[in-house]
Amino acid sequence: MEIPYKIYLEESELPTQWYNVRADMKNKPAPLLNPANGEPAGLDMLSAVFCRELAEQELDNDTAYIDIPEEIQSFYKMYRPSPLVRAYCLEKALGTPAKIYYKFEGNNTSGSHKLNSAIAQAFYAKKQGLKGVTTETGAGQWGTALSMACAYFGLDCKVYMVKVSYEQKPFRREVMRTYGANVTPSPSETTEVGRKILAEFPGTTGSLGCAISEAVEVALHTEGYRYVLGSVLNQVLLHQSVIGLESMAACDKYDIKPDIIIGCAGGGSNLGGLISPFMGRKLRGEADYRFIAVEPASCPSLTRGKFAYDFCDTGKVCPLAKMYTLGSGFIPSPNHAGGLRYHGMSSIISQLYDDGLMEARSCEQTSVFDAAQQFARIEGILPAPESSHAIRVAIDEAMRCKETGEEKTILFGLTGTGYFDMVAYQKYNDGEMTDYIPTDEDIAKSLAALPDVR
Amino acid sequence: MEIPYKIYLEESELPTQWYNVRADMKNKPAPLLNPANGEPAGLDMLSAVFCRELAEQELDNDTAYIDIPEEIQSFYKMYRPSPLVRAYCLEKALGTPAKIYYKFEGNNTSGSHKLNSAIAQAFYAKKQGLKGVTTETGAGQWGTALSMACAYFGLDCKVYMVKVSYEQKPFRREVMRTYGANVTPSPSETTEVGRKILAEFPGTTGSLGCAISEAVEVALHTEGYRYVLGSVLNQVLLHQSVIGLESMAACDKYDIKPDIIIGCAGGGSNLGGLISPFMGRKLRGEADYRFIAVEPASCPSLTRGKFAYDFCDTGKVCPLAKMYTLGSGFIPSPNHAGGLRYHGMSSIISQLYDDGLMEARSCEQTSVFDAAQQFARIEGILPAPESSHAIRVAIDEAMRCKETGEEKTILFGLTGTGYFDMVAYQKYNDGEMTDYIPTDEDIAKSLAALPDVR
Numbered sequence: 021m022e023i024p025y026k027i028y029l030e031e032s033e034l035p036t037q038w039y040n041v042r043a044d045m046k047n048k049p050a051p052l053l054n055p056a057n058g059e060p061a062g063l064d065m066l067s068a069v070f071c072r073e074l075a076e077q078e079l080d081n082d083t084a085y086i087d088i089p090e091e092i093q094s095f096y097k098m099y100r101p102s103p104l105v106r107a108y109c110l111e112k113a114l115g116t117p118a119k120i121y122y123k124f125e126g127n128n129t130s131g132s133h134k135l136n137s138a139i140a141q142a143f144y145a146k147k148q149g150l151k152g153v154t155t156e157t158g159a160g161q162w163g164t165a166l167s168m169a170c171a172y173f174g175l176d177c178k179v180y181m182v183k184v185s186y187e188q189k190p191f192r193r194e195v196m197r198t199y200g201a202n203v204t205p206s207p208s209e210t211t212e213v214g215r216k217i218l219a220e221f222p223g224t225t226g227s228l229g230c231a232i233s234e235a236v237e238v239a240l241h242t243e244g245y246r247y248v249l250g251s252v253l254n255q256v257l258l259h260q261s262v263i264g265l266e267s268m269a270a271c272d273k274y275d276i277k278p279d280i281i282i283g284c285a286g287g288g289s290n291l292g293g294l295i296s297p298f299m300g301r302k303l304r305g306e307a308d309y310r311f312i313a314v315e316p317a318s319c320p321s322l323t324r325g326k327f328a329y330d331f332c333d334t335g336k337v338c339p340l341a342k343m344y345t346l347g348s349g350f351i352p353s354p355n356h357a358g359g360l361r362y363h364g365m366s367s368i369i370s371q372l373y374d375d376g377l378m379e380a381r382s383c384e385q386t387s388v389f390d391a392a393q394q395f396a397r398i399e400g401i402l403p404a405p406e407s408s409h410a411i412r413v414a415i416d417e418a419m420r421c422k423e424t425g426e427e428k429t430i431l432f433g434l435t436g437t438g439y440f441d442m443v444a445y446q447k448y449n450d451g452e453m454t455d456y457i458p459t460d461e462d463i464a465k466s467l468a469a470l471p472d473v474r
Numbered sequence: 475m476e477i478p479y480k481i482y483l484e485e486s487e488l489p490t491q492w493y494n495v496r497a498d499m500k501n502k503p504a505p506l507l508n509p510a511n512g513e514p515a516g517l518d519m520l521s522a523v524f525c526r527e528l529a530e531q532e533l534d535n536d537t538a539y540i541d542i543p544e545e546i547q548s549f550y551k552m553y554r555p556s557p558l559v560r561a562y563c564l565e566k567a568l569g570t571p572a573k574i575y576y577k578f579e580g581n582n583t584s585g586s587h588k589l590n591s592a593i594a595q596a597f598y599a600k601k602q603g604l605k606g607v608t609t610e611t612g613a614g615q616w617g618t619a620l621s622m623a624c625a626y627f628g629l630d631c632k633v634y635m636v637k638v639s640y641e642q643k644p645f646r647r648e649v650m651r652t653y654g655a656n657v658t659p660s661p662s663e664t665t666e667v668g669r670k671i672l673a674e675f676p677g678t679t680g681s682l683g684c685a686i687s688e689a690v691e692v693a694l695h696t697e698g699y700r701y702v703l704g705s706v707l708n709q710v711l712l713h714q715s716v717i718g719l720e721s722m723a724a725c726d727k728y729d730i731k732p733d734i735i736i737g738c739a740g741g742g743s744n745l746g747g748l749i750s751p752f753m754g755r756k757l758r759g760e761a762d763y764r765f766i767a768v769e770p771a772s773c774p775s776l777t778r779g780k781f782a783y784d785f786c787d788t789g790k791v792c793p794l795a796k797m798y799t800l801g802s803g804f805i806p807s808p809n810h811a812g813g814l815r816y817h818g819m820s821s822i823i824s825q826l827y828d829d830g831l832m833e834a835r836s837c838e839q840t841s842v843f844d845a846a847q848q849f850a851r852i853e854g855i856l857p858a859p860e861s862s863h864a865i866r867v868a869i870d871e872a873m874r875c876k877e878t879g880e881e882k883t884i885l886f887g888l889t890g891t892g893y894f895d896m897v898a899y900q901k902y903n904d905g906e907m908t909d910y911i912p913t914d915e916d917i918a919k920s921l922a923a924l925p926d927v928r
Contacts (some may be wrong), residue, residue, distance in 0.1 A: 024551075025551040025552060026486070027484045092561075095854075097479040098479060098853065098854045099854060127581045128854060129856040168854055171850075172563075172851070189894070190900070191645075191896035191897075193892070194896040195856060195893075197900075199850065199851060200902060287767065329477075396652055397627075397653060397654065400549075400626070401582075402583040439893045443649050444650075445649070445652050446651075449652060450650075
């Protein structure tokens with residue numbers, strides 16, 4: 021059968037349920053722990069921070085398929101299905117016998133896959149009768165996605181944006197404001213933790229860890245508000261499974277059998293979403309695939325971190341998660357672009373990796389932008405720096421096929437576009453981009469501060 | 475039949491020929507004239523500036539269907555078909571009985587429909603064995619599209635970017651550089667006309683008219699180069715007919731019968747492309763439609779200009795075109811955003827309008843951004859300011875249907891996204907956007923300088 025350049029599923033073929041890979045995992049991801057007493061965080065504790073139904077999803081290790089509410093399906097139809105694209109032009113340019121496909125999640129105004137979970141979290145907040153939600157954003161994709169979702173459901177949206185991004189990415193900020201969000205540079209005078217940090221470090225430009233702490237504080241102390249998070253959590257991977265389910269349906273429809281499935285990995289939400297249903301088949305013994313998580317060499321949690329309980333935020337107010345981590349005090353080199361700068365990794369991805377069910381690889385920034393530029397020129401899409409990590413490894417694998425003559429089928433996740441990342445592209449275009457790989461001492465130092473659990 | 479949210483044609487349903495509306499026009503658009511002697515510009519004169527096949531297309535008033543070369547069809551498949559979207563959510567929010575559809579051309583890295591003609595013009599340049607092309611860009615969408623097209627075919631691309639945009643839109647510039655284009659702020663020291671203007675006005679931030687003159691000069695004086703233009707020309711409307719052909723195929727497939735077809739109008743390329751095949755049916759007496767061109771109140775060439783021969787560029791080096799014009803010296807208020815700031819209008823659109831086959835309407839900037847924000851929040855797409863002119867009138871017409879109870883079907887062109895227009899959105903968000911409508915004296919003054927032709 022001839023494969024079109026872009027496969028769009030019909031509306032009748034779209035997923036109506038999310039897939040929860042935990043149901044098929046033999047070793048379940050470890051539970052979140054209450055930092056105060058080391059006990060597993062239960063529904064009551066989680067419901068104080070998250071919407072109740074989301075807290076239930078967070079804890080549900082057993083239900084394989086969960087219905088996607090109709091309201092969310094309607095919203096999905098405005099920007100989904102995303103296309104599964106056959107990279108004919110890239111294959112030709114590389115001269116590889118490999119077949120390359122990518123699932124492109126960038127064709128929506130948030131510019132990435134983040135919208136898949138944002139709309140779900142906003143829906144459950146609305147359903148619970150809440151007035152609004154709080155969150156933090158660094159690069160701004162998550163904040164934009166949540167602003168769009170809240171505008172749709174008429175919810176207030178308070179975004180704490182890391183101050184350096186607030187100042188350096190005014191356009192991202194304006195997109196969020198256009199969608200009606202209240203955007204505050206963090207640290208701010210609006211929270212106790214913000215005032216404390218400002219008093220201690222008056223000139224600080226903020227950090228994601230601090231912004232999380234501010235957003236959580238506001239959610240806990242404002243009637244009718246809850247906190248939402250765009251990655252790492254089990255619930256987020258559940259919502260993102262729509263990426264993998266659509267990919268799998270498109271592959272099955274055209275009899276495409278991926279050998280290698282590749283995704284970039286920061287907190288793990290896009291990767292987890294893409295691979296989940298394929299991993300389910302592998303866990304059930306129905307098919308086999310190689311899965312490759314790609315992370316930046318500057319923030320290598322899977323490839324050089326430790327599998328242990330750690331704080332999710334620098335402020336240490338959130339529950340502890342068992343994950344591959346570099347230590348919550350780890351700070352990636354500031355000249356490195358992208359949204360993959362998280363010290364930890366989704367507990368689900370961490371467990372699957374620890375069980376030997378998937379691989380991980382790290383890439384240096386300059387080689388990632390080499391791949392980004394090549395891809396942009398050949399396939400016509402300007403990729404986000406994060407997504408370009410997956411492109412790098414997809415090209416590497418395709419070139420390996422060229423050497424060996426193998427006709428492997430490669431599928432990778434192209435999570436988003438780079439329109440708001442032109443400062444990084446400019447550095448690359450000007451030949452001023454540098455690479456930084458943390459030393460073993462750097463990592464050992466931040467790992468030394470892991471909390472003492474059990 | 476139930477209409478999906480988004481209609482994507484199958485690859486087998488995509489147009490393989492462009493449609494040339496001139497073939498069905500009783501009154502043909504007036505020919506371009508040689509400014510030196512007032513004689514119609516023939517193939518030889520046009521071939522010195524444009525690629526030969528494009529010059530032939532420019533002059534062809536008779537051939538109704540022209541084959542789209544296979545190489546261009548392949549490139550189209552990377553980002554086309556664009557979706558025809560049913561605006562279910564907008565209809566619901568407005569409470570209108572009208573059915574609203576939009577053809578969305580923003581899902582490619584250039585961010586607009588401009589790529590449809592850029593790839594065609596680059597293809598013919600490559601086919602002719604040229605080394606490269608030159609062009610000018612203001613807002614940057616055309617320059618980006620051409621850079622992408624040239625990267626694909628391995629052509630050099632020299633872009634003269636209006637200096638004020640070069641400085642204020644560094645991200646646009648970097649996208650072009652990422653695609654390998656050579657971007658020069660205009661006026662520059664690289665051309666005679668640039669040096670002359672810089673000597674006369676040392677602090678000037680440039681203008682589109684000056685950038686055109688520089689790009690044309692370089693094309694004329696560099697071996698193996700030609701000049702390309704992103705709007706206004708007959709050839710560009712021909713290439714853009716792919717928008718209308720896809721729209722018509724999708725409408726026919728689902729038995730959608732538009733009553734009103736709306737597009738924003740700067741040089742007229744998107745509007746002309748969208749309406750061409752529908753206009754063809756109207757011209758042949760097969761169907762009837764209302765067509766509405768929407769222009770900014772700050773630059774109202776159709777609604778307040780004169781139908782006359784005028785210069786296409788401020789430097790007066792290009793052929794004269796008969797068109798609705800405000801005079802080539804007309805300068806729209808600088809605080810007005812968008813790519814609709816051209817003093818003239820496509821000769822085809824001008825003729826159709828003069829023949830009473832279509833309507834025109836002008837909108838003020840603030841009301842356009844009201845519509846943009848409303849659309850963004852409801853339909854999830856952040857529209858370009860240009861495109862938002864069409865949204866404004868589509869909403870107005872839908873609200874009229876609400877008053878009268880008529881169930882009209884409205885189709886409008888959503889030409890692009892506003893990711894690089896956040897400075898304008900910021901002004902709007904901050905309540906600092908203003909409107910400006912030129913006085914009759916302003917317009918009379920620039921019209922007084924029309925060239926004396928026949």
